[in-house]
Amino acid sequence: MRNREIPKGLRDFLPDEVKIRRKMEKKALDLFRSYGYKEVRTPTFEYLEVIEAGTCRDIREELFLFIDREGRIVSLRQEMTVGIARMAATHLREAVFPQRLCYIANVFRHVQPQKAQYREFWQMGIELLGASGSRADAEVINIAVETLRTMGLDNFRISLNQIEIFNSLLAESEMTETEKKRVRHLVEKKDLVELARVLNNSHCDDELKETIARLPVLHGGIEVLDQLGKVEKNRRASQAVAELLKVYEDLQAYGVEDYIVIDMGVLRGLDYYTGIVFEGYSSELGYGLLGGGRYDNLLNQFGFACPATGFAIGMDRLALVLEEPDEEPAHYLVGGADWKQVVQKAQALRAQGYMVETDVQTCTREELERKAQQIGNCQVVYLG
Amino acid sequence: MQNDYLTLALCKGNLLRSTLDLLAAVGLPHEGVAGDTRNLVFTFEDAKLKYLMCRPTDVPTYVEQGAADLGIVGKDVIVEQQKDVFELVDLGFGACRFVVAVPEQMKNVRLKDLNYRRVATKFPRVAEEFFRSQGMQVEVIKLHGNIELAPRIGIADMIVDIVSSGRTLRENNLVELAHIMDSTTRLVSNRVSFRTKFDRIEPLVKIMQQKVKKGENP
Numbered sequence: 001m002r003n004r005e006i007p008k009g010l011r012d013f014l015p016d017e018v019k020i021r022r023k024m025e026k027k028a029l030d031l032f033r034s035y036g037y038k039e040v041r042t043p044t045f046e047y048l049e050v051i052e053a054g055t056c057r058d059i060r061e062e063l064f065l066f067i068d069r070e071g072r073i074v075s076l077r078q079e080m081t082v083g084i085a086r087m088a089a090t091h092l093r094e095a096v097f098p099q100r101l102c103y104i105a106n107v108f109r110h111v112q113p114q115k116a117q118y119r120e121f122w123q124m125g126i127e128l129l130g131a132s133g134s135r136a137d138a139e140v141i142n143i144a145v146e147t148l149r150t151m152g153l154d155n156f157r158i159s160l161n162q163i164e165i166f167n168s169l170l171a172e173s174e175m176t177e178t179e180k181k182r183v184r185h186l187v188e189k190k191d192l193v194e195l196a197r198v199l200n201n202s203h204c205d206d207e208l209k210e211t212i213a214r215l216p217v218l219h220g221g222i223e224v225l226d227q228l229g230k231v232e233k234n235r236r237a238s239q240a241v242a243e244l245l246k247v248y249e250d251l252q253a254y255g256v257e258d259y260i261v262i263d264m265g266v267l268r269g270l271d272y273y274t275g276i277v278f279e280g281y282s283s284e285l286g287y288g289l290l291g292g293g294r295y296d297n298l299l300n301q302f303g304f305a306c307p308a309t310g311f312a313i314g315m316d317r318l319a320l321v322l323e324e325p326d327e328e329p330a331h332y333l334v335g336g337a338d339w340k341q342v343v344q345k346a347q348a349l350r351a352q353g354y355m356v357e358t359d360v361q362t363c364t365r366e367e368l369e370r371k372a373q374q375i376g377n378c379q380v381v382y383l384g
Numbered sequence: 385m386q387n388d389y390l391t392l393a394l395c396k397g398n399l400l401r402s403t404l405d406l407l408a409a410v411g412l413p414h415e416g417v418a419g420d421t422r423n424l425v426f427t428f429e430d431a432k433l434k435y436l437m438c439r440p441t442d443v444p445t446y447v448e449q450g451a452a453d454l455g456i457v458g459k460d461v462i463v464e465q466q467k468d469v470f471e472l473v474d475l476g477f478g479a480c481r482f483v484v485a486v487p488e489q490m491k492n493v494r495l496k497d498l499n500y501r502r503v504a505t506k507f508p509r510v511a512e513e514f515f516r517s518q519g520m521q522v523e524v525i526k527l528h529g530n531i532e533l534a535p536r537i538g539i540a541d542m543i544v545d546i547v548s549s550g551r552t553l554r555e556n557n558l559v560e561l562a563h564i565m566d567s568t569t570r571l572v573s574n575r576v577s578f579r580t581k582f583d584r585i586e587p588l589v590k591i592m593q594q595k596v597k598k599g600e601n602p
């Protein structure tokens with residue numbers, strides 16, 4: 001029966017699963033709205049040029065690509081930020097900034113399907129456009145924390161970093177371009193073994209080598225910034241450290257600092273982000289739950305210079321760590337011989353806010369009772 | 385991933401002896417842990433520690449998916465599996481190397497002359513990537529064991545395999561034609577565990593690095 005197959009990495013969602021998703025969506029949208037974020041939608045597929053302009057690196061292997069009838073290459077969206085950046089650069093130039101936008105959307109990536117990794121998956125997130133500075137970063141990070149808490153999660157942490165610390169240390173080192181590229185790749189992958197070897201054979205002073213080797217494993221409270229070693233010689237790096245400190249202070253106003261961990265190993269695809277970056281983890285799941293950060297150059301790729309920051313949460317992963325939702329209130333099954341009476345009774349119950357199914361198969365009272373038992377948490381009203 | 389416990393995936397087989405010696409050297413419990421029993425999980429309540437006994441090729445999967453927080457496994461397996469795990473410490477033992485080997489009578493052949501030939505291997509990704517990096521195309525034949533046999537029975541012209549002493553190659557009249565890369569055993573970590581269990585993992589990394597530096601482990 002090949003006609004029953006669905007493509008690899010895709011899923012059907014049955015009613016119970018959709019119910020959980022809808023609840024998550026509602027909680028998130030209510031929260032986003034309370035901070036002034038307005039929901040937007042962008043096309044499910046875009047021209048490849050748009051996606052590549054946004055991501056600045058070769059991600060074609062991850063994209064679902066096809067060619068439209070005019071011969072242009074299009075790609076299913078692999079995330080929402082690039083689409084929203086393009087949209088804002090086209091339609092929101094005259095708007096009042098900062099603009100606060102949010103979304104819930106399915107996105108597509110050609111990855112190896114496995115637990116917590118699907119080829120079509122759902123993301124929800126926010127973008128704060130047109131505001132630079134630590135307060136904007138703090139607002140976005142706080143909303144990330146609040147979203148997870150609203151979902152009923154408590155055992156999670158947000159890892160926070162400022163990628164300019166690493167970027168500028170690397171940029172101002174005496175390594176060759178090839179070495180820099182290699183180091184960047186290894187730090188992103190956290191291959192500490194190969195990193196140590198490359199640093200050992202590279203041309204830069206020992207102090208800097210030591211700092212770069214230590215960065216991927218610097219992790220802890222705000223005090224780990226003291227262990228950074230010599231960054232004061234590097235103006236950009238020390239500015240970035242000061243900025244990280246400022247964001248942390250601004251987060252304290254929300255009282256969420258207990259969820260925040262400083263983690264110099266968080267880099268998130270170095271080409272895309274320009275400053276503060278963060279990721280969220282729960283100890284219940286071996287994969288990250290959310291990620292985000294500042295991307296001040298992205299909108300400029302579409303001809304509109306505008307600072308921006310945001311995050312996205314993987315809803316499928318979040319669903320894996322959430323508790324079962326509480327029981328729904330009882331619902332009714334209304335039946336009887338007189339159709340008009342049945343309809344009137346059902347409408348009256350619906351008007352009171354109940355979920356009401358009418359029996360459209362003219363069952364007997366006994367048959368309805370049996371059905372109600374199978375459904376569970378269901379009351380029969382039999383008229384006549 | 386279980387919250388209170390630190391879970392390590394260990395390789396049954398060749399690496400186990402050295403792995404247990406390492407655990408002893410860094411002060412982790414290891415009494416009664418063995419690969420030849422039916423027991424696949426060893427729990428140490430006091431130390432809040434669990435060991436999962438796995439086939440080597442499964443270790444990266446266990447760690448990537450978070451079934452284990454840490455794993456001790458050869459680099460050869462890690463590069464072939466290409467799982468998304470953090471590679472924290474080079475433990476030094478279990479040294480071996482990936483090579484291209486050919487039957488003895490072909491020992492004067494140049495690698496370039498083997499373009500478009502067939503290669504038998506347990507490591508199709510490593511083989512594929514190596515030949516591609518040399519600008520060559522080969523037909524990769526994936527086998528699960530006794531790779532040395534493949535040229536003799538005529539299903540491949542050469543093999544890509546891991547070699548430690550080189551004895552198996554010699555016994556099968558094969559000679560090393562090209563060296564692809566070296567491999568040793570590594571400590572790997574799940575991406576999230578490294579963060580959520582940092583306070584337990586980081587000291588372990590430090591002490592293992594020290595032991596390796598001093599050459600105290602076998």
